[in-house]
Amino acid sequence: MAYEIKRFPYDGTVDADGHILEPPDLWETYLEDRYKPRALRIGVDDDGLEYLEIDRRPSKSTNKGSLGIMGAMGAEDMRPSPERRYADSMPFGACNAAERLELMERENLEYCLLYPTIGLLWETELTDPELSLAYCRAYNRWIADFCRDGAGKLIPIAQLTLLDVEGSVAELERAVRDGCKGAWVNPFNHNRVIHGSPQHDALFAKCCELDVPLAIHPTFTPHRAAEGIFDWPGQGRVWGEMIWLRSIVQQALISFFSLGTLERFPELRLGVLEAGSGWIGAMLDRLDAYGESMNTARFRASELFRRQCFISGDPDETIAPYTIEHVGDDCFMWATDYPHPDHPHTWVDDLVVYANKLPETTREKVLGGNVKRIYRL
Numbered sequence: 001m002a003y004e005i006k007r008f009p010y011d012g013t014v015d016a017d018g019h020i021l022e023p024p025d026l027w028e029t030y031l032e033d034r035y036k037p038r039a040l041r042i043g044v045d046d047d048g049l050e051y052l053e054i055d056r057r058p059s060k061s062t063n064k065g066s067l068g069i070m071g072a073m074g075a076e077d078m079r080p081s082p083e084r085r086y087a088d089s090m091p092f093g094a095c096n097a098a099e100r101l102e103l104m105e106r107e108n109l110e111y112c113l114l115y116p117t118i119g120l121l122w123e124t125e126l127t128d129p130e131l132s133l134a135y136c137r138a139y140n141r142w143i144a145d146f147c148r149d150g151a152g153k154l155i156p157i158a159q160l161t162l163l164d165v166e167g168s169v170a171e172l173e174r175a176v177r178d179g180c181k182g183a184w185v186n187p188f189n190h191n192r193v194i195h196g197s198p199q200h201d202a203l204f205a206k207c208c209e210l211d212v213p214l215a216i217h218p219t220f221t222p223h224r225a226a227e228g229i230f231d232w233p234g235q236g237r238v239w240g241e242m243i244w245l246r247s248i249v250q251q252a253l254i255s256f257f258s259l260g261t262l263e264r265f266p267e268l269r270l271g272v273l274e275a276g277s278g279w280i281g282a283m284l285d286r287l288d289a290y291g292e293s294m295n296t297a298r299f300r301a302s303e304l305f306r307r308q309c310f311i312s313g314d315p316d317e318t319i320a321p322y323t324i325e326h327v328g329d330d331c332f333m334w335a336t337d338y339p340h341p342d343h344p345h346t347w348v349d350d351l352v353v354y355a356n357k358l359p360e361t362t363r364e365k366v367l368g369g370n371v372k373r374i375y376r377l
Contacts (some may be wrong), residue, residue, distance in 0.1 A: 001336075004345075004346075005103065006348040006349070007107060007108050007109055007348070008109070008143075008351060009108070009352065010109045010355060010363070011108065011370045012365070012368045012369070013109055013110060014110055014112070014113070014333070014368035014377070015109050015111070015113065015316065015334075015335055015338070016114040016115060016273070016333040016335045016338075016369040016371045017113060017273045017274055017312050018096055018112040018114055018115070018116075018336055018337070018370065019094075019246060019338065019339065020094060020100075020114050020116065020117065020143070020146065021071055021086070021090050021094040021095045021117050021339060022095070022116055022118050022119065022139070022325075023087075023095060023118060023142075024041070024042045024087050026040075026118075026142050027039040027041065027135060027138050027139075028041060029138075029142075029313070030137075030141050030142045031134055031135075031137075031138045032134060032137075032138075033369055034369075035131060037056070037136075038055045038154040040052070040054060040118060040122055040153075041084055043058065044186070045058075045262040047082065048065075048082030049080060050068060050085060050086055050118060051065075051067075052121060052122070054125050054126055055126060055128065055131060057085075057125075058127060059121065059122070059221060061121065061124050061125055061220050062139065063080065064218070065078065065080025065081065065082075065084070066080055067118075068080060068081070068084030068086050068089045068214060069341060070086065070088070070117050070126045070339075070340065070341070071089055071091045071094050071339040071340075071341070076273065078341065080193055093338075094339045097146055097147070098152060101110065101150060101151060101153060104153060106235060106241055106350065109153075110153065110368060111155055111221040111371070111377055112153065112154055112155065113155045113181070113182075113371065113375065114143060114146075114156060114157060115157055115217060115273075116139055116368075118218070119135075119139050120186075120218070120220060121219070121220050122135065123135075123186050123219060124186075124188075124222045126188045127163070129161070129163035129167070130164070131142060131339075132163050132164065133164045133168065136158075136160055136161055136168070137171055137317060138179070139159050140158045140159060140171065140174075140180060141178065143156040143157075143158075144156050144175065144180060148179065151281060155181050155377065156175075156178075156216075157180060157181065157182045158172060158175035158176070158181060158182070158183040158184070159183070159217040160172060160183050160184070160185050160203070161185070162185055162186075162189045162191070162193070162203075163189070163190060163191060165200055165202055165203050166323045168185075168203055169206045172203070172207070172210065172212075173210065176278075176353070180212075181212060181375045181376065181377070182212045182213045182214065182215065182375055183213075183214050183215070184214070184216065184217045184273070185214070185215075185216060185217075186216075186217065186218075187216050187218055187219065187221065187245070187248045187249045187251075187252050188222060188223070188248060188252075194251070194252065195216065195253075195256065195276065196256040196257075196259040197250075197255070197259060198256070198261075201261075201265075203362065204261065204264075204265045205265065207265075208265055208267040209270055211345050211376065212269075212272070213269035213270070213271055213310070213374050213375060214269070214270055215271035215272065215273050216252050216270075216271070216272050216273065217273045217274060218245040218246075218248075218275060219342045220254045221244065221245070223244070223248075224244065229277060230255060242305050243323060243374040246275045246276065247256075247278070249272055249275040250279070250283060253270075253314060254283075256270060256304075256309075257287060257301045257304060262299075262307075262308050262309075263298065263304070266307070268308055269308060269374055270309050270310075271309065271310045271311065271312070272310075272311045272312070273335070275311075276313055276317060276325050277311045277324075278313065278317050278320050279319050280305070280311050280323060280327060281322075281326045281327050284302040284305055285302070287301035287367070288301055288302050302327065304331065305327070306328045308329065309331060310331050310332070310333060310370060310374055311331060311332060312330065312332075312333045313333075313334055313335075314334070314335070314336045314343065314350075315334055315336070315350035315351035316347075316350040316354075317354070320354060321354065321357040321358055323371065324358065324362060325362075329358075329361075329362040329365050329368070329370075330365060330370060332365070332366045332368060333366060333368075333370050333371050333374075334351060334354070350357055351367075
């Protein structure tokens, strides 16, 4: 299915969470020499299906043949096949800066914040802090180089790992000097330390010092949905993963309220990406009610969220305009998730309906103003 390019009618619009498809040789090229034998790479099995190789081992989480559908534009493109190769199946603008700029021009996007694709897959299976940080450094150097050809409109966001907090502090400082405007971490931790823990304070302090936001972005995780409670049969596992991805992000976010992290770092700008936004109002209401009834909080969670947090939603979220009115319009942004196949590529039509439900001042903030302010664009 060809991707139909439509023009969004509102100027100043920013994609808060777009993606790129990394070149297959990124880690072999950008890793330091001592790590190159352990690089992320794409192999081909005896059936001709591609697979992701992580530290010399085939991935167990990434299904064989699935890399070739990472940029699929329709359901008929979702079948793994030896004929569908990752490098040959990239849609327009997925791994070419000039093409991405042309796509943004035609769609009327002012900026696009960029996140990885293969970079979302590997950390679930890698527990080595040193190699994890090396993988992050390689990607960050590449995305900074990629965005240098983006006329200032392609915005690199650094990938960090909570397996090595001090190493990620140093890498964040290096990446920001190299042009990155923020950072992100995955929603789990092999060390089993929740995100808002004081063990991660050095990273939060560095974000404040450098004046850059930190976001939590869903990735593959080492646990299945409702593990130990239910078994999802067959294709039901896919639906289960969607539930788990959202719930694990919510747990990470709640830790910043419950452990006083936002109070310790009142300048920290904290974001939640690609988990929808309509749920945030109900969750904050419950956190406020619990904190008041149990007398456990000095600040209401909703107040801290409005002061320091942001959340990205999808263009087809019908409840979002009402949630924005309830929570506060300084906290919301939207994203295309392009070119990933799990989001509709009719975002222009959906976002027009979404935007037209918002008051003008709110619309300007949600479509782009909040991203520009939070990321200092």
